[in-house]
Amino acid sequence: MNGWGIFSTLRVTEGVLFAFERHYARMKRDAERMRVPFEIAPAELRRLLLDLVRANNAEEATLRVASIRNRGGLFEAPGITRNSDLIAFTADLNDWGAGVKLAYMPNARFSASPFAGTKYTSWAQNLTWYEAAHERGLDEFILLNERGQISECTSANVFCIQGNTVVTPPLETSGCLAGVTRAVLLEEVQVPGLSVREGELTPADIEKADCVFITSTTRDLLPVLEIDEIKLQPDLGRLLPLQQAFATFRTEYVRKEKDERRTLVA
DSSP states (O other): OOOOOOEEEEEEETTETTTHHHHHHHHHHHHHHHHHOOOHHHHHHHHHHHHHHHHHOOSSSEEEEEEEEEEETTTTTOOOOOSSEEEEEOOOOOOOOOEEEEEEEEEEETSSSSSOOOOBSSOOOHHHHHHHHHHHTSSSSEEEESSSSSSESSEEEEEHHHHEEEOOOOHHHOOOOOHHHHHHHHTOOOOOTTTEEOOOOOOHHHHTSSEEEEEEOOOOOOEEEEEEEEEEOOHHHHHHHHHHHHHHHHHHHHHHHHHHHHHHOO
16 A cells, blocks of 8 residues: 555567566666565566466566565554565557657656656556546656656656757656666667767757657657647658667567577476
8 A cells, every 4th residue: 555666567578578687677776775675586586477477378468577565664464474575467568559649747757856767666646647648638748857857758768869869868867767678779779870878858859859759668669749739740760770770689689588498498
């Protein structure tokens, strides 16, 4: 009832937990920040989640895993024997369409908070905004921080392409979440002629960009078609090489994981 926990959402591709190491590292960091026990070793967590994938026949799916704190607070139940519970479930992949329609939500992120960028289970605020966006015929809100700068969406990071530069809000000053897809684009994916970096963004910056897109584990890279009823005309030719490079990276990750499994079995 306290929402005292942390979580992550993974993409399952061909029965492989894509970018598992990054998800585990973020959960470990967030657990320490939120004082949530997260005592399971990465190999054991991977084994348990793969057991779940096989049991659910979820070789192509999304997987949510959470660590929930059991002890502490005024209303701790009697007879508790575990410091935390590990909860995980799978869901079918969703068809997100060809792009998204967004609007701005001011003062929705406080970048100076010590918990900014933490993926904790007290998510009612984000879910309320997500539901309100759908009631308006939108897909998401772009959340602005206390300085009116772009932070993120309710469940996605924001990027824009201007010329040969791809920019996403910085973790340190925007209040955004350190998304795994975001990190892969910044640290792993390389497209000739394109540089990907962090940089502060305002609504004016993204509205004049050649292309705006959002990223998340469940949506990969999706172009933004509209913001606050302003129709955008994204240059999809600039986005396509990034989409292809990301897909290639995931394919190679999956191939390596499956090769390692075969080696262990042999």
